[in-house]
Amino acid sequence: MEGIVSVFPSVTLKPQTTRSWDFMGFGEHVDRVPTVESDVIIGFIDSGIWPESESFSDKGFGPPPKKWKGVCNGGANFTCNRYDNIVALYYRKIIGARYYPKPDSAEVNSTRDTAGHGTHTASTAAGNQVNHVSLFDGLAEGNARGAVPLSRIAVYKACWAAGCASHQILSAFDDAISDGADIISISLGYNSPLEYSQDVIAIGAFHAMQHGILTSNSAGNLGYTTFSVVSNAPWMISVAATTTDRKFIDKVILGDNTTLMGNVTINGFDLKGKMFPLITGYQAFNLTRCPIKTNRNSTATITKSVTVRDPSNAPTVISFSSRGPNSITPDILKPDISAPGVEIFAAWSPVSSPSQFPDETRIVKYNIVSGTSMACPHVSGAAAYVKSFHPDWSPSAIKSALMTTASPMPATRNPDREFAYGAGHLNPLKAVQPGLVYEAxxxxxxxxxxxxxxxxxxxxxxxxxxxxxxxxxxxxxxxxxxNYPSMAMVLKEAQGKEATFTRTVTNVGLPNSTYKATITFPSQLTITVNPDVLFFKSLNEKQSFVVKVCARPSSQNVVSTSVVWSDGIHNVRSPIVAYYANITNPNNSKN
Incomplete structure (x- = not known):
């Protein structure tokens, strides 16, 4: 049939901050280009949005950017616009809304968010600053804001109670592209990695890249398992989740006065009205000392949660964040970068309970949620921030800037190394001035x-x-x-290997600059860079170099280092990772 490129089965995908931006050194008063930032449009493919949230207020906004070609087709009881009768103009923060045919007839045809997920992600990236907000009168109290509060939001509701159908996601990509989005944020993913031509997010992101749009995608919540990252395409940026220096501490006092401190989970599932004893781990192996065995009236007390700062182990990649290597293209490092995704405080839908249990009746305007879904919009917002300073940069240039300026993370806290955190931890301010970029x-x-x-x-x-x-x-x-900002090579078990990486960098820093390469490599690797000095006479000038990596047999599964190009002002860092094929890939039977 004319106009149809391919046909494949539609499957269902799943959705996977008052402190997080400050934690990354991205404070309320960072430099901005307001007139340009207000023209940046982020398209969110998610569960919709709650437009009445203060985080999306139209106050102070003008008409949509002239480049905008989309519509506000929000459906039942949904309005994008504030109309000013005096000047006869619409004022918009949310400039576009679309929804796609829902699989469940019980749901209302509307872009309105009844789950909370889409509202949370949109406000994390692009929400207005809202002062003095908290959860339950004090928890996480502060000023909620996104990375680019002056930017515009376009919403594409592809997720419903039954999940997110792949054909709806692809339609959302097509609309976001034709509407004029600058960045696409999609905090969704499959249950396992898919080959690119069967992955609608990879396909949609490729189409976006063709039109100059960068797609930010969550790496997945499949946990501490190798090859579990589900966002593998090199033309989009894949985001892992980390902790911040803020924690919400609970105290549980058991019947024998034993006190448990920390992030305590009593149960992570619906108990359906049943009651169970609270016991600590060691008591499960020593029932003779368990007080409930001898005391029929044992009770437990849970005290009110408190907010504390603990920078000692932050940031650390959280256990649920999916790990590499890349099961589709092993010699491309994934994830690309990490960002805050644990206990993120952002706007919420008041018709979705904070715990998301169906029987809960509490209503909140802001909520604390964890997931790579929460990490993804941090990178989406940072990409939009970079775009506001460099409107003409390509998607790969923006991605390169985010990756090469990322803060290094210690392997001592992250034993999976780059397969956990990619190039490092997001640093939005440095990404505006990367010095050099890798473009593809x-x-x-x-x-x-x-x-x-x-x-x-x-x-x-x-x-x-x-x-x-x-x-x-x-x-x-x-x-x-x-021409990727990172370098990876897979080795056969107990054998060495040599890899040659050809790279080209573009000068976006200063004219008449000289960059020198520095590298400290472990004993298992021999690395040469040729040339190891690059001279740039002008801006946008390109220079090429070759990195040769010789890896020797090692008892370690993963060996990594980085090459850093520096002109004394900018440090352009690219990770180099060698790993051995004896790492188990559970997806081999699926791909």
């Missing part, structure tokens, strides 16, 4: 697909048209030729 475009990604065995027909599935796009004749390139 559609042709580069097509060559990468050719290098992993994609046929012309498979590539057409990604490109999204019926053109004659195909692999170059007799193409001999490798994945290592993709």
């Amino acid at each position: 475009f559609e042709d580069d990604y097509i060559k990468m697909l050719c290098s992993i065995g994609y046929t012309s027909d498979m590539i057409k599935l990604m490109v999204g048209n019926t053109s004659t796009t195909s692999c170059p004749p007799n193409y001999k390139g490798t994945v290592w030729d993709l």
Whole structure:
């Protein structure tokens, strides 16, 4: 049929801050370009939005940017606009809203968020500053705000009570692209990694990249398992979740006066009205000392939660955050970057309970939630912030800036190293002035697909048209030729390997600058950089270099370091990771 590129089954996907921005050094009074930031549009593909939240107030906003081509089709009882009769203009923070046919007829056709997830992610990235907010009269008290409070929001509701259907997600991508979004934020993912031509998020993000739009995607919540990251495509930025220096501490006093301190979970599931004894772990193995065995009237007390600061182990990648390596393209490092995703405080839908248990009746305007879904909009907001300073930058340039300026994270707290945190921890302020950027475009990604065995027909599935796009004749390139801000290589068990990474950087720092490469490599690696000095006469000038990595057999599964280009002002850091194929890939049978 004309106009149809591919047909595949629709499947269901799942959705996966008063302190978080300050924790990253991104305070309330950072430099901004207000007139440009107000023209930046972030498209959120999620569960909708609660437009009446103070975080999305129209106060102080003008008409939508002239480039905006979208509509406000929010459905029942949903309004994007505030109309001023005096000047006959609409004023908008939320400039666009769309929803897609829902699978459950019991739900109302509307972009309105009844789950809370979409409201939370949108306010994390782009919410207005709202002062003196908290959860339950004091918890997480502070000023809630997004990274780019002056930016505009476009909402694409593809998620309903039954989940997020893949065909609806692809429709949302198409609309966000044609409407004029600058950044697409999608905090959704599969239950396991999918090959790119079957992954609608990868396909939609490829189409967005073709139109100059960067897609930020959550890495997944599949936990402390290798190869569990579900966001693997190199043309989007994949985000892992970390802790911050803020904790919400609970005290539980048991019947024998034993006190438990910390982030205590009594149960993580619905008890359906039943009662169970509270016991500590060691008592489960020593019932003769368990007080409930000898005291029929044992009770327990849970005290009110308190907020404390504890910077000693922050940031650390949380256990639920999906880990690499990349099961689809092993020689491309994933995740790309990490950002706060634990106990994030942001706006919420008042028709969704804070615990999300169906029987709870409490109503909140702001809520504390954890997940890589919460980390993703931090990167989306940071990308929009960079875009406000550099409106003409390509998606890959923005991604490179975020990755190469990320703060290094200690492997002592993160034993999975780069497979947990990618290039490091998000640093929005430094990303505005990265010095050098690595850029890749559609042709580069097509060559990468050719290098992993994609046929012309498979590539057409990604490109999204019926053109004659195909692999170059007799193409001999490798994945290592993709101009990526990180470098990864997989080694056969107990064997060494040599890899050659060809890279090109563009000067976005200062004219007449000289960058020198520095690298400290572990004993298992020998690394050379040629040339190791780059001279730039002008802005936007490009220079190329080659990194050769020779890895020797090692008892360690993962060995990593980084190459840093510095002109004395900018430090452009790219991680280098070598890992051994004896790491178990549970997805081998699926791909």
